[in-house]
Amino acid sequence: IPDNLSYEEAALTEPTGIAAQAVLTKASAGVEDLVVVVGCGPIGIQAVQIAKVSGSRVMITGADGDDMRLNLAKELGADWTVNVSKEDPVEKIVEISHGYGADIVIECSGAVTGIQQSIELVRRQGKIVAFGLTGKETIPIPWDKAVFKDCRLEWHFSSQGATWDKVLALFA
Numbered sequence: 001i002p003d004n005l006s007y008e009e010a011a012l013t014e015p016t017g018i019a020a021q022a023v024l025t026k027a028s029a030g031v032e033d034l035v036v037v038v039g040c041g042p043i044g045i046q047a048v049q050i051a052k053v054s055g056s057r058v059m060i061t062g063a064d065g066d067d068m069r070l071n072l073a074k075e076l077g078a079d080w081t082v083n084v085s086k087e088d089p090v091e092k093i094v095e096i097s098h099g100y101g102a103d104i105v106i107e108c109s110g111a112v113t114g115i116q117q118s119i120e121l122v123r124r125q126g127k128i129v130a131f132g133l134t135g136k137e138t139i140p141i142p143w144d145k146a147v148f149k150d151c152r153l154e155w156h157f158s159s160q161g162a163t164w165d166k167v168l169a170l171f172a
Contacts, residue, residue, distance in 0.1 A: 002172040009171060012046075016167045017159035018131070019046035019108075023054065025163065026129045026154040027104045031055035036093060036102040036121050037078075039109025039132055040069040045076060047106050052077035053170065056104075059096065061089050061114070084113070090120045101126060108132045115139050119146045131156035 001010045023029045033056040037047045040062035051058045059080040060073045070081040080096065082089045093102050101123030107115055110132030118128050119142050128151055146153070 002168060005168070005171055010168070013164050013167050013171070014159070015043050016046045016050070016171075017163045018156075019043050020050050020167050020170075021159040021163045022106055022108070022129045022131060022156045023047050023050040023104075024166070025160075026156050027106065027127050029054045029056045029104055032057065033103040034093075034097055035059070035104045035106065036061070036089070037073075038089075038105060038107045038114040038118055038121070039111070040066050040073055040081075041108065044106070044108045045069065045073050047108060048073050048078045049076050050170075051104075051106075057096075059089070059093065059102070061109075063111075084117075089117060093121050097123065100124075103127070104129070110134045112137070112139055116142060119149065119151070122149060122151045125150050125152075127152045127154065129154045129156050 029051050035051045035056045035058045037044045037060040048058050057079050060078045061082045061084050062070045064085040074081050082092050102121050103126050105118045105122045105128045107118045107130045
């Protein structure tokens with residue numbers, strides 16, 4: 001742990017490592033990529049911060065009851081926040097991207113609609129990184145739409161030690 005970090009700050013290394021591995025390693029997010037983070041839990045908000053540090057433009061989604069989290073995400077760098085109970089995130093990303101869709105979708109909600117919308121949100125030949133857990137629910141996937149979009153799906157779970165080193169360097 002770098003000398004300028006407290007133990008409390010360093011305790012965030014593990015969840016931030018999960019977000020960092022999703023955004024940096026699996027998705028390879030970078031300058032001017034349009035990233036959508038589906039789900040505004042702690043790891044989703046950390047994914048926003050990591051994507052912003054990488055130079056990406058970021059939209060994050062949440063639902064009713066997530067207003068405090070969406071406001072926090074905005075304060076921490078999200079360019080756009082969408083409450084999916086009040087606004088269609090697909091329409092919003094079409095507007096933002098001029099019809100193309102997101103370069104990268106980070107699915108960390110585990111919600112049926114969030115998982116299904118990931119395919120709607122991603123552009124043709126874009127990337128989806130999926131790590132939101134559903135419980136034990138089976139999710140119907142719009143398979144043909146995903147095939148026609150020719151998008152890449154990366155499954156994600158946990159992080160590597162090297163990612164922890166990157167996160168600690170970012171924290172420092």
